[in-house]
Amino acid sequence: MDSLFLTNLTSPPLLFFLLGVAAVLVRSDLDIPDQVAKFLSLYLLFAIGFKGGVAIAESDLNLIVARDLLLATALSALMPLYVFQLLRKHFSVADAAAAAATYGSISAVTFVTATSYLDAVQVSWSGYMVASMALMESPAIIVGLIVYYRTASAGDTGRDTNLREILHESTTNGSVFLIVGSLIIGWLVGPQGYAQVKVFVQELFVGVLCLFLLDMGLVAARRVQDISGGRQMIGRLLLWGLLLPVINAALALALVTALNISVGDGVLLVVLAASASYIAVPAAMRLALPEANPSIYLSMSLGITFPFNLIIGIPLYHQLLAWLA
Amino acid sequence: MDSLFLTNLTSPPLLFFLLGVAAVLVRSDLDIPDQVAKFLSLYLLFAIGFKGGVAIAESDLNLIVARDLLLATALSALMPLYVFQLLRKHFSVADAAAAAATYGSISAVTFVTATSYLDAVQVSWSGYMVASMALMESPAIIVGLIVYYRTASAGDTGRDTNLREILHESTTNGSVFLIVGSLIIGWLVGPQGYAQVKVFVQELFVGVLCLFLLDMGLVAARRVQDISGGRQMIGRLLLWGLLLPVINAALALALVTALNISVGDGVLLVVLAASASYIAVPAAMRLALPEANPSIYLSMSLGITFPFNLIIGIPLYHQLLAWLA
Amino acid sequence: MDSLFLTNLTSPPLLFFLLGVAAVLVRSDLDIPDQVAKFLSLYLLFAIGFKGGVAIAESDLNLIVARDLLLATALSALMPLYVFQLLRKHFSVADAAAAAATYGSISAVTFVTATSYLDAVQVSWSGYMVASMALMESPAIIVGLIVYYRTASAGDTGRDTNLREILHESTTNGSVFLIVGSLIIGWLVGPQGYAQVKVFVQELFVGVLCLFLLDMGLVAARRVQDISGGRQMIGRLLLWGLLLPVINAALALALVTALNISVGDGVLLVVLAASASYIAVPAAMRLALPEANPSIYLSMSLGITFPFNLIIGIPLYHQLLAWLA
Amino acid sequence: MKACKRIEIVIEHPLAPRLAKLLSDLGVPGYTMIDGASGAGDRGTRRADELTGVSANSVFIIACDDESLVKEIIEGIRPMLSTSGGICLVSDAHWVKH
Amino acid sequence: MKACKRIEIVIEHPLAPRLAKLLSDLGVPGYTMIDGASGAGDRGTRRADELTGVSANSVFIIACDDESLVKEIIEGIRPMLSTSGGICLVSDAHWVKH
Amino acid sequence: MKACKRIEIVIEHPLAPRLAKLLSDLGVPGYTMIDGASGAGDRGTRRADELTGVSANSVFIIACDDESLVKEIIEGIRPMLSTSGGICLVSDAHWVKH
Ligand SMILES: Nc1ncnc2c1ncn2[C@@H]1O[C@H](COP(=O)(O)O)[C@@H](O)[C@H]1O
Numbered sequence A, B, C: 001m002d003s004l005f006l007t008n009l010t011s012p013p014l015l016f017f018l019l020g021v022a023a024v025l026v027r028s029d030l031d032i033p034d035q036v037a038k039f040l041s042l043y044l045l046f047a048i049g050f051k052g053g054v055a056i057a058e059s060d061l062n063l064i065v066a067r068d069l070l071l072a073t074a075l076s077a078l079m080p081l082y083v084f085q086l087l088r089k090h091f092s093v094a095d096a097a098a099a100a101a102t103y104g105s106i107s108a109v110t111f112v113t114a115t116s117y118l119d120a121v122q123v124s125w126s127g128y129m130v131a132s133m134a135l136m137e138s139p140a141i142i143v144g145l146i147v148y149y150r151t152a153s154a155g156d157t158g159r160d161t162n163l164r165e166i167l168h169e170s171t172t173n174g175s176v177f178l179i180v181g182s183l184i185i186g187w188l189v190g191p192q193g194y195a196q197v198k199v200f201v202q203e204l205f206v207g208v209l210c211l212f213l214l215d216m217g218l219v220a221a222r223r224v225q226d227i228s229g230g231r232q233m234i235g236r237l238l239l240w241g242l243l244l245p246v247i248n249a250a251l252a253l254a255l256v257t258a259l260n261i262s263v264g265d266g267v268l269l270v271v272l273a274a275s276a277s278y279i280a281v282p283a284a285m286r287l288a289l290p291e292a293n294p295s296i297y298l299s300m301s302l303g304i305t306f307p308f309n310l311i312i313g314i315p316l317y318h319q320l321l322a323w324l325a
Numbered sequence D, E, F: 001m002k003a004c005k006r007i008e009i010v011i012e013h014p015l016a017p018r019l020a021k022l023l024s025d026l027g028v029p030g031y032t033m034i035d036g037a038s039g040a041g042d043r044g045t046r047r048a049d050e051l052t053g054v055s056a057n058s059v060f061i062i063a064c065d066d067e068s069l070v071k072e073i074i075e076g077i078r079p080m081l082s083t084s085g086g087i088c089l090v091s092d093a094h095w096v097k098h
C-alpha cells in the first residue's frame, strides 16, 4: 500500500504543488502571472480533451460506455442533494447550496492529475472518461440552484432569477466548452490528426502540469490564509472539506465495484466524485447565487479538498479499488 | 476536389478556429488571455521565420528566387491601387485608402495556416516564400497612404503628415521585424543552429496554431458582432470582404500560371495576395490615418476575409492551381 | 581563439538577444508581453533547476562538491566588499552598496546561457553548479547591506531597518526559491521522474532561451536609453559595467586554476562571478535600500554587464581557461 | 470644458459583462474598463490570481454630463453592489470636449 | 497638501507613446499610465483582446499643480482626441507633497 | 450618497504588499489595487516590462469617509513616498452607499 502513496508523493507534479504551498508558507514572492496560469489550464483542458477524443475515435463505443456516461451524469446530479442536507445545519442556505453544487461538480485538474498518476503507475484508462468528466461539470450547478430556490423563503429570492440564463451559464462556461470542443475535434480528426500535435499534447503534458500545480499550490495556500471568521469557521471548513470528498468517493466506490468497472476507469470516476469544482461552479455561482459567500465554498474546494485529493485521495482510491477488485 | 476541402475542414487548426467562432455564438465566456494570444502569434512568426531562413540557407538562391521576391513586392504595391478605386464609391476616402492598404498587405497567420495545410497534404514549398511574405507587409501601407494624400482635399490632410515617420512605422512594425529577424537568424545559423531548436520550432507548431486559431475564432466572431451601422453597412462589408480576396487571388493566380511557379509556392503566393492584414496595417493606420474607421477595415479583414481564406480560400486556390498546372 | 567567439556569435540565443537590441535601436514596437516574459524566465529557472537536481541524483556527492559549493558562497560574500570600496568614490554610499550587492550576486540567465553555450561547444559541466548558482544569489545582498550600515552615518539610516526582514527577503525571493525548489525536486525524483518531463525541460530549452533573450535585448537596450544624468554619468556606468565583471572574473579564474576545477565547471563559476543580478538583488534593494537609485545599478548590470558577458565574456572566459588548463 | 460627473465603479470581474450591458442599455455616452484589479473590502481580500477571475475586480470609469442619466446609472448599479459587493464613487470633473 | 489638477486621459493604445512624448516635451512633472483598458464610446466598442492592441485603450493620470501647464496639456491633446477619439477629464485634487 | 475622500496612491510595485499591510493595519474600510502601471516622475521613466516588476508601479484607490482616518493614511504613507517616490492625490467624492 505504501508504495502507491510513495509513488504519488515522488511524482514531479505533486512535488511542485507542495513547492507552491511551501512558497506561501515562507512568504516567498514567487508568483505565476495570472494570464499565464490561465493559459496553462487552457492547455491542460485542450490536451486532455483532444487525447480523450482521439481515444474514443480509436475505441468502439458500446452500451457499457453509454451506461458509464449516464452513471457519471446521474452521480453529479445526485450528490448535491445529500451534500446540501448535510451542510445546511452548519451554513446558510445559500452557502450550503453553493457548496452542494461545488461538490457535485468536478475539478478538471484533479482529474488530469489522476490520469497522469495512472500513466505513471501504468494503469490503463479509457478515453471516454474525459467525456464523463465533461458531463459532470454542469448538472450539479442546476441541481444546486433548484435546491436553493425550493428551500429559500420567497423574500430571499425576490430578484430576477432566470433559469434559462443559469442553464446557459452552466453549460457554456469556458472550461466546459473547451474540453467538450477539444474532445469532439479529437474524435473527428482521429489518430491521423493527432499525429500533427502529438509532441505538443503528449510530451509537454507532465511538464506543464508541474508548473500549473506549482501555481495551484500558491493559490490554494493563499486561500487558506485568507480564511477569516475565527477558529470555529476554520474547523468547520476543514471538517467538511475532508469529509465530503470521502463520502462522495465512498458512494462512487460502491457503484464502481457493483458495476465491475475497470480499475483505471474506476479510479477516475471515484476521483471525479470526490473532487470539487473551483472553476466552473464558482464562476456560475457568482452570477446565479451572489449571496453565497465564495470564501466558504472556494476555501473548502480549493484550499482543503483539492490538496487532500492530490496528496492522499488519488492513491487511496486506487488502493481501495485494487483491494476490492 | 471535395477531398481537398474535406482535408482542410478536418485539419485540427481549422476546427479550433471554428470552435472559437462557436464559443462566441453560444455566448460562452471562453477566452484566451490577450498577452498569451500575443505570445502565440510571436511564436508563430518566430517559428515560420526561422524555418524559412534555414530553408534558404539550405537551398541555393538564384534568379528565379529574385524574380519571385520582386513579383511579390510588386503585387503588394499594385493591389492597393485598384482596391482603392473599387472601394471609394462605397466608402469615405480615408476608409477606402485604409482598406486598400489592408488588402494589399498580407496576413501572416493565413500564410502560416496555408503552410501547415500544404504540409498536411504533402505539397512542398520553398523557404524563401517566407521572405516574400515579409516583403509584402509594408509596401501596401505606403501606397495606400500616397493614394490617400493624392485624393483627399487639402483641408482634410492639414495635419502634420510626415512621410518619413510613416515609412518608419510601416517597416519597423513588431511583427514584420520579428519575422525578418528570425529569417535572417535562421539563414545565418543554418541547419546546425536549427538542430538546437527543432522540437520547439517544428513539433509544437501545429499545436500552437490550434490554440492561436481558437483565439482568432473568438476575436473574429466578436468583431463581426461589433459591426454597427445597420444592414446596408453589413451587406457592404460582407460583399467586399468576399470579393476582394477573390479578385486579388485571381490576379495572383494568373501571374503564377504565366510564370510557371510550382504548385506549393503558387498556393502560398495566391494566399498572400488574397489575404488581408489585421496586425501591421491597422497598427500603422491608427497612427497615419486616424480618420479611417478601424471598425470598417478590421471587420472586413478579420471578420470576413480571414475566415473565408481559412475555410474555403486555401483549398480552393490549391484546387485551381492543380487544375491549371 | 576566434572560433569560440564565432561559435558564440552564431548561436541562436545570442542572435535573438542582438535582434532585441536592434529592435529598440530602430524604434520598432516589437514587444514581448511582460507576463509572458516572466513566465519564460520561470520556465528557464524550473528547467535548469530540475536538470541540475537530476544530474546531482546521478552523480555521487563528495568532498570536492562540498568545497566547490563553499567556494561559490564565499566568493559571493567576498566580492561585494571590494566592489563597494572601488565604487564608493564615484557613487553615493547607498548606490555603491547596492551595486556591490548586485555584482556579488549572480544572473541566472547569464548562467543558463553559458550552460547552453557549453552544450553547443560540447564541454561537459556538473549538475551541482546549479546549486552553486543558487547559493550565490543571497549572501551578497546581506554583505552589501551590512557594508552600507557600517558606512552610512547614523542619520541616514534612521529608519526601521530590520535585519531579519532583509534576510527573509533575500532568501525567499521567487527566483531563488523556484530554482532551489526545482533542484531539490529533480534530486528527489531522479532520472525516472525526469523521463516524464524530458522533452519539456530539455528539447524546448534553447527555443525558449531564444525568445527570452529577445526580450532581454529589448529590456536591456531600453534601460540604456533611459540612462539620464549626462555624459559623465554614462561614462562612469560604462566604465564600471565593463570593469567589474572583468575584475570578478579574474579573481574567479585565479581560484579555478589554483584548485584545478574542470574547464566546464570553471567557466560556469567564472561566469557566475562575472555576472551581476538584475532580478533578486534589485527586488531586495528596493525594499531594503530604497535610497539607492535603481537606474544606476540596474543600468549597469542589465544594460552593460549582461550584454558584455553574453557576447564577449562567456567565450573569453572559456578561452582563457582552455589556455590555462 | 464642460462640467460633468466622473463615476467610478469597482465590481467583481464576473459581473463586468452585466454592468457593461446595463450601461449601454441606459445609453451612457461611453465607459472605460480596467480589468484584473485586486482589492479588499467588507467581503475580505480579493486577489487577481485565480483562473476564473472570480476573485478579481474590474474598475469602470464613466464620464457623464447628463445629471438625470447619472441618477439612473446610480440607481441601476445599486442592487448589483448590495448583492455582490464593490463600491461606486461619484465626483465632479470637467470634460475636455474636442 | 497642495491644490492641483488631476488630468485623466483615455486614448487608444497605439497613440500612447505619442502622448507620453507630448507630455514629456511639455515638461509635465510626471504621469502614470495603465495599459490594456477596454471601453466603449462614439466609435463603438473597444476590446483589449487584439494582437496589436489597436483596439485597446491606455489610461493616463497626470497630477499637475501649474495652472498654465494644465492649459498647455489640454490644448496639446485636444487634436489627438478629435482625430482619434478618447476622453480627457480634469478635476480638483490635493497633492500630498512629501 | 455620502461625502468621502478618494485617495489615489501610485507606488512602486515592490512596495505594494507593504502598503496593503499598512492600510489594513490602519483599518481602512477597503482599497482597490491596479498592478502593472508604468509612468515617469522625478526618478525617471518606470516601465512595466521587467521580470521583477522592480520598475512597475501599482495604483491604489481608497474611498474613506472618516476624516481622521484619511489623515492617518496620509501620514502613514508619507515616509514611503519620500524614500521610494510615487504620488498621493486626495480629492472629494460621493460614495454610493447601498
Ligand atoms: N473603501 C474602499 N475603497 C476602495 N475600494 C474598495 C473599498 N471598499 C471596497 N472596495 C473594492 O470593492 C471590492 C469589493 O468590496 P466588498 O464588497 O466591500 O468586499 C474590494 O475587493 C475592493 O476592490
Ligand SMILES: Nc1ncnc2c1ncn2[C@@H]1O[C@H](COP(=O)(O)O)[C@@H](O)[C@H]1O
Pocket: D028, D029, D030, D031, D032, D033, D061, D062, D063, D064, E010, E011, E038, E039, E040, E041, E042, E043, E044, E045, E046, E057, E084, E085, E086, E087
Ligand atoms: N463617457 C465616457 N466615459 C468614460 N470613457 C469614455 C467615455 N467616452 C469614451 N470613453 C473612452 O474612450 C474610448 C474612445 O472613445 P470614442 O472615441 O468616443 O469611441 C472608449 O473606448 C472609452 O474607453
Ligand SMILES: Nc1ncnc2c1ncn2[C@@H]1O[C@H](COP(=O)(O)O)[C@@H](O)[C@H]1O
Pocket: E028, E029, E030, E031, E032, E033, E061, E062, E063, E064, F010, F011, F038, F039, F040, F041, F042, F043, F044, F045, F046, F057, F084, F085, F086, F087
Ligand atoms: N505628476 C505626476 N502625475 C502622475 N503620476 C506621477 C506624477 N509624478 C510621479 N508619478 C508616478 O509616480 C511614479 C514615481 O514617481 P517619482 O518618484 O517622482 O519618480 C512615476 O513612475 C509615476 O507613475
Ligand code: NA
Pocket: A102, A103, A104, A105, A106, A107, A248, A272, A273, A274, A275, A276, A277
Ligand atoms: Na465531485
Ligand code: NA
Pocket: B102, B103, B104, B105, B106, B107, B248, B272, B273, B274, B275, B276, B277
Ligand atoms: Na493581400
Ligand code: NA
Pocket: C102, C103, C104, C105, C106, C107, C248, C272, C273, C274, C275, C276, C277
Ligand atoms: Na557576480
